[in-house]
Amino acid sequence: MCACGVDEAGSPLGSVTPRSFGAVGPMVEPRRDHTATRLSDGTVMLAGGIHVVSAGVEEPLTSAEVFDPVSGRFRQTGSLPEGRSGHVAALLNNGRVLIAGGGRQTLVLYDPDSGSFVGSNAASRIQRPSSATALRDGRVLLLGDLTLMAEVYDPEEDEIVKNLFVGTRRIQQTATLLNSGDVFIAGGARGLAERFDPQTDLFSAPGGASLQVVRFGHTATLLDDGRVFLTGGSAEFAAGVFSPVSSTEIFDPNLPSFRDTGSMQTPRFGHSATRLRDGKVLIVGGAAADAEIYDPHTRVFQFVGGDAGRIRSGATATLLNDGRVLVAGGVDEEFLYLERALVYNPE
Secondary structure (H helix, E strand, O other), rough: OEEEEEEOOOOOOEEEOOOOEEOOOOOOOOEEEOEEEEEEOOOEEEEOOOOEEEOOOOEEEEOOEEEEEOOEEEEEEOOOOOEOOOOOEEEEEOOOOOEEOOOOOOEEEEEOOEEEEEEEEEEOOOOEEEEEOOOOOOEEEEOOOOOOOEEEEOOOOEEEEEEEEEEOOOOOEEEEEEOOEEEEOOOOOOOOOOOEEOOOOOOEOOOEOOOOOOOOEEEEEEOOOOOOOEEEEEEEEOOEEEEEEEEEEEEEEEEEEEEEEEEEEEEEEEEEEOOOOEEEEEOOOOOOOEEHHHHHEOOOOEOOOOHHHHOOOOOOEOOOEEEEEEEEEEEOOOOOOOEEEEEEEOO
């Protein structure tokens, strides 16, 4: 059952019960494979994605919407110049949001002050961006699928200022900003990880450390102690056959090394993993099963029940300023678009 608080106007505010989900919304437009970015004021901007036009017909969206955690409501904001899905986004130091990929290779910027999208002067040569990582110096590292090319975008110049090359081609890899300021790149159907140094703009192998499981479509979450927690994804079993896995592992950048850290309650692919304020990790979607919580101190996974809408794919998960988590968009087990978002209440 869903325990939901409702204000006088009838807008659901999410769960009032600790360790549970509650519905919020509805969304302005149900969508999947979009981006969700927490803005400087604590609201969350959802951009693009795919929606259903008619039975069996889907198309990329130009629309965007903003979620207000205080009211639990979504409101429409500006529109992208063209429909985009499978794109990436990064919050810039100036409060704008960079959108890359999912359409023509020109980058797009969202201005929260005007609530509109504006074109960038920069054009990316990466056909399928897999990640956009905001660096400490304000620049953004762009990585792509199945390419050796990498790019660095500078918002002050509004240009791609570096065209770089990674050590190996990957697909659906993860890129995690470490406490050192370096970017840790893992998976993508490759066993060896890489590390990007923003001071030198060079990629290198972190001591030759190899993943315990060669995976892609996984998650990578920075833990409180600076290690990186990798979960699920797909791994090769035999003769090019890939299948979702439940295995997890942790990368320690100080050693550097990977070590197995147990298995989730169920195999997951295309899920989300969000570090909570208490250091635990909330894992949602990617399987027809409940969400679960991982405790890095005890190395124990536990299912989290609640609203049935927690079982979804193609959704986003965003940590809110008050410690709750917004899970928005996606489709259910029958591939029906979900109109209601969820908010997880950890306390």
